[in-house]
Amino acid sequence: MQGTDPTTSPHAPVRYALTGARGGFARTLLAQTLRIERLRPTVLCDLDTAGTVALCEELGYAPEDLRVCSTPDELAALEPGRIAVTDDAGLLAQEGYDVLVEATGSPAAGTAAARTAIETGRHVVMVSKEVASVAGTALADLAREHGVVYTPGMGDQPANLIEWYERALTLGLDVVAIGKSGEYDLVFDPETGRVRQLDREIDAPELADLLSLGTDVPATLAARARAVAGLDRSAAADYCEMGVVADHTGLTSDVEGLHYPVARTAELADVYSLAEDGGILNRSGVVDVFSVLRLPEEASFAGGVFVIVRTGDPVTWELLAQKGHVTSRSGRYACLYLPYHLMGVETPLSLLDAVDRHRAAGTRRPAPHAILAGRAQGPLAAGTRLDMGGHHHDVTGVAPVLLDPAQAPDDVAPLYLAAHTTLGRDVPEGALVRLGDLADPDETLMDVWHHARLRASDRNN
Incomplete structure (x- = not known):
């Protein structure tokens, strides 16, 4: 077993390997690592080794610390403290590190890299949701057999939502639904009648009369969906992330295509009420994704996560509503949310948890629930x-x-x-x-x- 023993001093360096090291997520992690003395990248794996070296130098890594390696002998000859850069994931079995961060986005390559890490005694922080959607259950079971941690990485919505959901359960809250916002908000400008989604804009003047839910929530949501029909709001990544969350929580989708309501943050407790209470849900215990509708001056949900709960004592929740918390107009539901996901900026939490505490995100053993x-x-x-x-x-x-x-x-x-x-x-x-x-x-x-x-x-x- 080549990884760090879980009883290692919390002051010992945590060495990590990173696959998909040239990608956007990898950049955020490598940038953050420079700020955390205990975290040290040991081997960076990507098909674009020159681009990986250039990225690291741009971030501030010393050029003399970066070594492109293509053979086991070159890896073995690396001086302590240097960082190996390779395009051969097979070399991951040779290098000394404690935890693999898998971020290739390639189902086959990512599964192979994670298997290699686990079978050689390393923890795995899984960022590639594509890998997790196919191989997550098997990799988690393999990690259990080898006494190491397999976990989604904090900073991406699956881990953030799993942790947020379990916090709600720990507090004894009655969870109705959990989910996230789509990656890109729908920003409506009443002065122009146009709505912008990232770099696309369309005319949608009818949204001016649909900024409030009205008494018929499903009807308002349907009208909003028609108004923004020219924008592609759903994404395979959303489905993938909700599938990963389902496997870690046991909650499943209400409908196979997800609801994707166009909603403002303050409306979520009404929108995700049960249909019998005026909302869109057919049952409790579901995962879903919504499209954020906001005005230009309003803050973004930033791809954040939410939990919808049934309220208990009405006086308690009236007090919380007065303090600005999101509750439904009926008073029966509330929305608890985190309006952010910080990608690799947060992922160091998962690396340190795996090595120091032998802890994965959530307490449930992943199982195929979706x-x-x-x-x-x-x-x-x-x-x-x-x-x-x-x-x-x-x-x-x-x-x-x-x-x-x-x-x-x-x-x-x-x-x-x-x-x-x-x-x-x-x-x-x-x-x-x-x-x-x-x-x-x-x-x-x-x-x-x-x-x-x-x-x-x-x-x-």
Whole structure:
């Protein structure tokens, strides 16, 4: 076992390896690491080694500390305190480090890197939600066998939401729903009648009359959705993150396409009430995503997370409402939220927790409570390559859906197992992509997914 023993002094350095080291998340972690004396990157793995070196130098790492290594001998010859930069994830088994941060976003490569780390006694902080959606259950079970930690990373919404949910449970609160905002707000300017989402703008003057929920919440939400229909508000990344949260909490989606209401932050307790109380939920215990509607001068939700709870003592919650907390107009529901996710700026918390406290985000052992699958958006012909890498991790031609494992077909293909494969047969419009549709699935991903399905079967029997 090459990793740090969990009883190590909390003052000892924490050495980490980072895959996907040239990516946007990696930059935020590497930048923050410079501010934390105990955290030391030991090996940075990315196909773009020159770009990784340039990034580190831009952030302030000393050029003489960075060494590009392509063989085990070069890695072994590295002087203490130097940082190895490599494009070969196979070398991760050789280098000395305590915890792997997996951030490639590649289902196959990320699974292989995490397996290597766990089997050689290292903890794993999983940032690649694509990996977690297919292999998370198997990797968590493997980590349990090897006595190390497997955890989503703080700073991304899954870990933040899992922790926020468990805090609510610890307080004895009755949780109705949990979720997050979409990545990009809908910013409406009443003076121009236009709404902006990141770098896109459309005319939506009717939103001026829809800034309040009114008495019929579903009707107002439907009208808002029509007003912004020209903007693509859903993203595969959202579904993926909610699937990871489901596996760690046991809560599942209310509808397979998620609700995605267009809502203002102060409305969330009304929006996520049960339908019988005027809201949109068919039942309690769900995960969901909403699109933030705000005015230009209002603060963003910043991709933050929320928990909807039933209120208890009415006097207590009236007092809290007077202090500015978000409660429903009925007084029966309240929204507790964190309006931020800081990416790698927060992830050091997960690294230190794993090494110092042997602790993962949340207390539940991950289990397959949801399947992130895909439906064909149009007819897909045999020979079609299911490419990935477009807007927010979308798979070309396939719409993401979240399914209940107990109700899903046994041979349904996880979205990120299907990604990068070639279809061996035609898939009709609206049909789920099945494992049998894939001509060349990755064997490692098939193995870990088979493990997850067996766990789901055991849970349901």
